[in-house]
Amino acid sequence: MKGFSNRLIHIEEYYFSKKLKEVRQLISEGKPVINMGIGSPDLPPHLSVIQALQETASDSLAHGYQGYQGIPELRKAFADFYQKHYEVDLKPDSEILPLMGSKEGIIHISMAFLNAGDEVFIPNPGYPTYASAAQLVEAKAVFYDLDKANDWQPNFAALEKNDLSKVKLMWVNYPHMPTGARASQGLFEKIIQFGKKHDILIIHDNPYSFILEDKPSSILSINGAKEIAIELNSLSKTANMAGWRVGALVGKAELVDAVLKVKSNMDSGMFLGIQKGAIAALSLGQDWYASLNETYAKRRNLVWEIADLLDLEVEKDAVGMFVWAKIKNDKTDIDFVDELLDQHHLFITPGSIFGSQGKGYVRFSLCISEEKIKEVINRIK
Template identity: 50%
Template sequence: MIVAAKRMHQISEYFFSKKMKEIQNLEKDGLKIINLGIGNPDLLPPSGVIQKMKQASELRNANTYQSYIGIETLRNAISNWYKKIYQVDVDPKNEILPLMGSKEGIMHISMSYLDQGDEVLIPDPGYPTYSSISKLLKAKIIYYDLYEDENWLPRLENLPKAKIMWINYPHMPTGATISFEELEKIVLFAKKNHVLLVHDNPYSLILNKKRSFSIFNVKGAKDIALELNSLSKSYNMPGWRVGMIIGKKKFIQNILKIKSQMDSGMYYPIQIGAIEAMNHDSKWVEKLNIEYLKRRKIIWDICDFFNLKYSRNSSGIFVWAKITDLENNDCIWSDKVLKTYHIFVTPGRVFGHNGKGYVRFSMCCPVKILEQAKNRIFS
């Protein structure tokens, strides 16, 4: 009998993987499900990106293995982008590691710095992948609580020491933003306690009323911090799998030891497309946000119909809402909406204990589809 590794008992299939199977089965039975659960941008990348990729795919060496650290022009483009967006200087030679999506970066960083039994600080609510990978590596997870009445910010005075601390602002799933002063406090905590601070930062350009912060806007943060970023949300390129780790040379070199064992470099035309995307100016982001404003307004209308409580100051591609009907928990509420209206909304407990009683709506549906969802509910 062939037995799976014991580590497999620490995790289950990703929630959205299982849920998509359920939705597919419902659609096989003739139901048309509107999916407002997953953050999968449906819009096209900036004009010219796909054309650049097509042209690059016809080059003689396009299909060969690529460098593990990405082509030089991609790293230069990332460096220029960080300067343009965040006013941060990044050395393209030593401080950038392109990724096939930032999700793999979570694994690479964790494998590089977590031994069995090492403690890792993970936000609750937070991105489930932080926990899953830590469990696979048999690290000791210490969840730190985030609460709505504290703007989903950590209570630093209550945090113990750990090897790694994950933070994520604008925050997923709540959309909460962070001030520069609060970011400084977290960096100071990490410095005092010799914690590797990892800022997961893919949502900073979407509906963010404040300045877009990088962890490296804080003086001295490079000594103890890494930052993950991605083009998936900002440039509608989720399936392209283009991400990056930013950090000092020593950190990048360690992570590269892991990454170079896991893949053989990013497809050359995708790198060329990514360069073209990052070369676009702020008008692209402004146009994207105008579209998301239209979508968010419809979701707010739906939330108002259900008497859900939500913040009008959140950012990112989701609306995080609290159920005010105490008779329903978030799973029951989500299942009821799916059964009654054939609309899928994510229950908040997927993101941790403190997500219970909340639900998350995705804005990754065209206005026309969101209007259909609204009409189903209002009729």
């Protein structure tokens, strides 16, 4: 064997992949570990979603290859969803590309638009896969800092000081992961203006817009946004379908078609039963989101209690399915997390895995039952 690809030199195993091996080992040894690190919804999808899958699975025509763009009914369902919740008009035939989860869209977008040596603006802190995808296509990740003092928003004056000639893409993500910061319409307008001014394609990753948020928003609602922005969305969080792997890329037809050229060489279509389930999920009413958020709000209140017990500072105006908390003492976030795992058999996420701006912070997931969270409280007490 003559070795591995050079593109793997700077790519490390995903933190959770490594850390969860340790967690599983502790559990196998009989340790009662409670995992509050992963944002995988523990609640089931709506019954109608499961029924749609079950009914389609018995259809003899459901088991063949499916189209790369998904069935027309699914694209129409995404278009209706965007119109209803975001007031964004999309053409089902050309401006919507269903994906097997939005995570695959990150690498597809990188492959469709980036050449070796191109530069990509990536939020710090932010989702680690943005940088990994850039590195896999031999582009250069250029991190832009977000901080609490600026409400975890880009500092456009600082960005303007960079040499922007090679910057081709800019990743943005609101509600922001991991901090839970919201984006106002004014912020979206600034992002679009920045992209147009410097001819930088804006990619908005939007999977958390319904979680503990009463006014879901899309960057495509900004006038003229389609000319310079595309958006990823997902049913993983909004419909409790993380394992189903359903998302979508939406935006200008020319941009979506470029990603389709990559995607059509990477898979052979989504199982029809999952597409039918997604259609059911996209048609859910406001009562679904209200019920979901009532559950998350109760859990969040309990996590705030944990934060108080651990002398952590939280931002209570944040949204999304995580609680972002600042460590007040001099411990590093890695040491803090390891101590919790050792002393209380509690696993949470160190903020530094999301970038240097996450140092000194930790992240709690709300994807765990109230009973388990109360158990954590009792352990710490």
